[in-house]
Amino acid sequence: MSDQDHFVEIRYAQKSYGSLEVLKDISLNVERGQIVAIIGPSGSGKSTLLRAINDLDPLTGGEVWLDGVQVNKSLPHRQYEKHINEMRQHVGMVFQHFNLFPHMTARENVTMAPMLLKRLSKAEADKLAEEQLDKVGMLDRIDYYPSRLSGGQKQRVAIARALAMEPKLMLFDEATSALDPELVDEVNLVMKKLAEEHMTMIIVTHEMDFAASVCDRVLFMDQGVVVEEGPPSVVFKNPTKERTREFLRKHLAGAA
Amino acid sequence: MDIDLMMRVYPFFLTAAWTTIQLSVLTALLGLSMGALGASARLSRFALLRFVGAAYVSLFRGTPALIQLFILYFGGPQIGIQLDAFEAGVIGLGINAGAYMTETIRGAIISIDKGQREAARTLGLSQWQATYKIVLPQAARLMVRPLGVNLNMLIKATALVAAISVVELTYTAQRYIGSTYKPFEMFLLAGVLYMIIIYATGRAVAWLDRRVQIT
Secondary structure, three states: OOOOOOOEEEEEEEEEEOOEEEEEEEEEEEOOOOEEEEEOOOOOOHHHHHHHHOOOOOOOEEEEEEOOEEOOOOOOHHHHHHHHHHHHOOEEEEOOOOOOOOOOOHHHHHHHHHHHHOOOOHHHHHHHHHHHHHHOOOHHHOOOOHHHOOHHHHHHHHHHHHHOOOOOEEEEEOOOOOOOHHHHHHHHHHHHHHHHOOOEEEEEOOOHHHHHHHOOEEEEEEOOEEEEEEOHHHHHHOOOOHHHHHHHHHHHHHHO | OOHHHHHHHHHHHHHHHHHHHHHHHHHHHHHHHHHHHHHHHHOOOOHHHHHHHHHHHHHHHOOOHHHHHHHHHHHHHHHOOOOOHHHHHHHHHHHHHHHHHHHHHHHHHHOOOHHHHHHHHHHOOOHHHHHHHHHHHHHHHHHHHHHHHHHHHHHHHHHHHHHHOOOOHHHHHHHHHHHHOOHHHHHHHHHHHHHHHHHHHHHHHHHHHHHHOOO
């Protein structure tokens, strides 16, 4: 069914809660190695779209394809569970509120899934945790519980946890929105590093500067539709739609 | 106050206290099992199981434990359930305690932030793996204290089985009142022994609670 031209392909995504339409026929293609930012006011549906990609918020209509496989295909419950668990192993997700497991150390947060799902031995998983935590600059806190880490440190561990499953795609859902301003940079730095390694990333963000500096493409969403889409140089500097201009004016003024 | 009398009957009360402890332990174990089952039912994705769980809770919390015991012990034989008094006591109180524990366990589970399950699922864990690896270990820590409250209530509720003539603390006190006519001393003795049991249990629960907290 898929022409498999695109790495991530969202076709006519629809999502409604009762009569409330959150996503209205959104289509989006992302190529391997691309970094796409989704911006827009709260309630625009950007997080819902992101969460639909790994079926955390199932669509009510439309299709999501990843690397030639349909993510949200219709299957009997048990088969679907098996399918989606397999799909999700290839999609890392980072949340606004980190969602680290508080009863596990940084190391255990990282090793849990690879040991459980990929049957890594304790030694292999430990090595992996050391590599991944080193990459995000958290090796010195490897045996700390999340309660003893700052927000920025927690988020970096959460990124390491996602990377440990060796995902093909990373989703960031306002990864820095809950952080104190002085902690934002350390997380942005890690995301930049991933960008340099050509990780495919879809980033929902409120940070226009960051979006402008690392992304190949920016989507501006409002009220469940993509209002404008293009390279950051166009969307940020020369938006064609009045709605985009208005949003950027408010947002950049508010951020300054 | 007749201290001499109290000293003389005291060993018989100790034996009775041992029966109360046995009743409490067995009731707690049955109650915990029923509570785990009840909470699973109430949180099930199947509506029928959720209904059964909710019905269990409202039925057994909505009627006096004493009536439940009477139905089981005195009414049971009429419908073919033959239990001795001790068995009826454990089963009746256990099922009753289970209804309360169902709500305790369910409350702890639903209080875990849903982001925890989401994070686990996005890593590829199944619903069940997310439950036992991520949600339950956190919920279990939250359950210790409220289950301790359930345990406290349950130990005191064992006094009810005196009414179906299980020879535990309360029944023993009543029996010695019949021969000594000293209700003050006999009930006081029973009360002190209950207090010791409950105090020790409370300390054990507090110790366990401290031990399982994440530093």
